[in-house]
Amino acid sequence: MPWLSRNRLRTAGAVLAATLLGGALAAPAARAEPPAGPLTDLVNPFIGSQNDGNTYPGAAVPFGMVQLSPDTGHTTGYGYDDDHIRGFSAVHISGVGCGLGGDLPVLPTTGDITETDYAKYAASYSHDDESARPGYYRVGLKSYGGIDAELTATTRTGKQRYTFPATGKANVLLNAGQSLHKTVTSHVEVLDAHTIRTTLTGRGFCQDTKPYTLHTLTRFDRPFASYGTWDGDKVTAGSKDSTATGKSGAYARFDTREDRTVEATTAVSYVDAPGAARNLRAEGGRSFDRTKEAANAAWERRLGLVKAQGGDTALRRTFYSSLYRSFLAPNIGSDVDGRYTGWDQRPHRAHGFTYYQNWSLWDTYRTQAQLLALLAPRESRDMALSVLRIDKESGWLPKWGYGTVETNIMTGDPVTPFLTNAYQQGLLKGHEEEAYAALKKNADGVPPADSPAVGREANAQYLKDGFAPYLKGREHAKPGDSDFDHGASATLEYALSDAMLAQMARDLGHRADADRYAARAQNYRRIFDTSTGFFRARDAKGAFAGPADPAKSEGFHEGTSWQYQWMVPQDMPGMLDLIGGKKKAGERLDSFFAYPQLLKDPEKTAREVWVNGPYDYYNADKYNPQNEPDLIAPYTYLSTGEPWKTTDVVHAALTLFTDTPTGMTGNDDLGTMSAWMVLSAIGVFPVQPGTDSWGLSTPVFDRVDLQLDRGYYPSGHFTVKAPGTSAAHRYVQSVRLDGQERDRTYLTTDDLRSGRELSFTVGAKPSAWGTGDQAAPPPVGTSSGAQQADRQH
Secondary structure, three states, X not given: OOOOOOOOOOOOOOXXXXXXXXXXXXXXXXXXXXXXXXXXXXXXXXXXXXXXXXXXXXXXXXXXXXXXXXXXXXXXXXXXXXXXXXXXXXOOOOXXXXXXXXXXXXXXXXXXXXXXXXXXXXXXXXXXXXXXXXXXXXXXXXXXOOEEEEEEEOOOEEEEEEEOOOOOOEEEEEEOXXXXXXXXXXXXXXXXXXXXXXXXXXXXXXXXXXXXXXXXXXXXXXXXXXXXXXXXXXXXXXXXXXXXXXXXXXXXXEOOOOOOEEEEEEEEEOOOHHHXXXXXXXXXXXXXXXXXXXXXXXXXXXXXXXXXXOOOHHHHHHHHHHHHHHOOOOEEOOOOOOEEEOOOOOEEEOOXXXXXXXXXHHHHOOOHHHHHHXXXXXXXXXXHHHHHHHHHHXXXXXXXXXXXXXXXXXXXXOHHHHHHHHHHOXXXXXXXXXXXXXXXHHHHOOOOOOOOOOXXXXXXXXXXXXXXXXXXXXOOOOOOOOHHHHHHHHHHHHHHHHHHHHHHHHHXXXXXXXXXXXXXXXXXXXXXXXXXXXXXXXXXXXXXXOOXXXXXXXXXXXXXXXXXXXXXXXXXXXXXXXXXXXXXXXXXXXXXXXXXXXXXXXXXXXXXXXXXXXXXXXXXXXXXXXOHHHOOHHHHHHOOOOHHHHHHHHHHHHOOOEOOOOOOOOOOOOOHHHHHHHHHHHOEEOOOOOOOEEEEOOOOOOEEEEEOOOOOOOOOEEXXXXXXXXXXXXXXXXXXXXXXXXXXXXXXXXXXXXXXXXXXXXXXXXXXXXXXXXXXXXXXXXXXXXXXXXXXX
């Protein structure tokens, strides 16, 4: 999660107990049929809009280019505690930690235009007169005599409907010069009595970045009575054109004394103005109501891929809202004709696939990429191919990409497990060697000085010494984060990626490479301090750096050694041996999760022991369920032979997700935390990101039916059953896959694709299930053929 805006504070009194997921699990789950009515009725887009979850409540379709949503003055767009709306802008990214997007805020007003700063002309509103559902948002603006604003969207257009009071001066303001980041230049042009065109160039995400350009075209359903533009604070009636390095914008004025409704459709393109015009022609022709219905239908189809039975309404709302947010990104980046702007800032055309953009890879490679590969394989294939296009057109694979530029936010090598996951899921058929070549270049080199990318910035030292050095205070060579600032965690991330690439290399017959990467996958050992029993950063000379106290350690990105000690999913047996074996590792896990307290009061432990405060990543020795480095940690108990403790911790963490505005556990980071909730609630979780292993824990629903194919795979449906699951009966007694007893605590992707039913028997006490020596997920990316064969069987 980006460092700038992270609120991790969830006080115990923030949410009524009745709304908590834990409350839903306090009694045996009711036997329930799938919820009556549309699944979209269960989605609350306001979840995460308070306490810096940084979600947005506005209108979008799955993976849409446009996210038409209100901006209230919060750094990332919408803040539930704000009481004014500055505009409804066309681009938002769900759950990011820094201001990004917010392009072209549009606001209806009345009267003379005396202000051009949207913070000053913002309209007041109340949550009592506000609602949202998938693909639709409405609010009653109390300012300007009362205006009703409604929003809906297609993939590349946002449609607005404004109902004004009876007045001769009803305005729609299009602000081209203000957004959630820095606007470099902006241009507005009134083309005719129905149409306004803008071009915006912006930059910045957490830190400075290369600029990107967005083209928009807005067409109104009725002619203007008059119009004008502004440049800075100067408003010029009748002007058709304005270009500025600061604030610029345009307004359209209507007479609403008889017809009070004005509709407008805004199309966007990252390529050029003709692209925006084509997108508008292709997608903007429907009425507002028909567009709203189509958006709702698109979401109903998407949510219908997962049918959950059991639990109460609050639990289902929380679950389906998380599933909804999991499908908001990445976002389509190509126009209707297939053109897109590549990272070389030149236009290209996608043939045979849809081009996607917005890559929060440090976050999404751990959960959301795997969920989308299961439920949206066709789109996931196109996403993987889009990442390969970035390498082809810019010379390097991305780290954290926004639109058409690299931001270099976050550290490590997240693109490797993202792409190896796509490979393991069968999504790179016909492109395996292309992907491998790009990944090998990324794993063995460093981008040149003239490349915007940092890649594996510390790779030269890592390849030489076996670790990325922690160079405190080093000046950044390029904008964004630096692996040298986080040498310890970068080492762990590099080693994880090496393991996943080793497995891919071996599968493709590159045996020498596979052995080399497998050896590098053991580099986590190079930063283990035997005197403390924890990982520690090393300086350029190899000496351990920073405090010896693991709770005060340095060189770990958004965490401490306590949090990062479990991030060795490629070799859990080896990591546990370093600590002193399964027993000592289990004792340390119990301390990390405050396990004795958790058993007495899971909700209180989650909110008062684990969660210590906003942006509080450091100086902690406890589990942080709200940030990516700890997402896999509860599943470490699968490797200590105590799988029931995984369920205890996962179910406690699930209480942090609720169906209220405070119900997001930290930033969602383009669906990362939402996907964690969905997968953990189902009971099948990607414990080794970048490969094909899925750890098991007790589901929270009696039954979940998954539709896995959508026309891409021959296998169609997979059902997970756990009849009677509840807080009182949460422990696995046995597991069957298609009727066959299964003592292992994990599945493979092949199991999911070829199987039909995974059945849990649950009870009130822990059992011996999953405690055998071979029950846990085995190491990944080793050179042992025996272990590789074991993984296949």
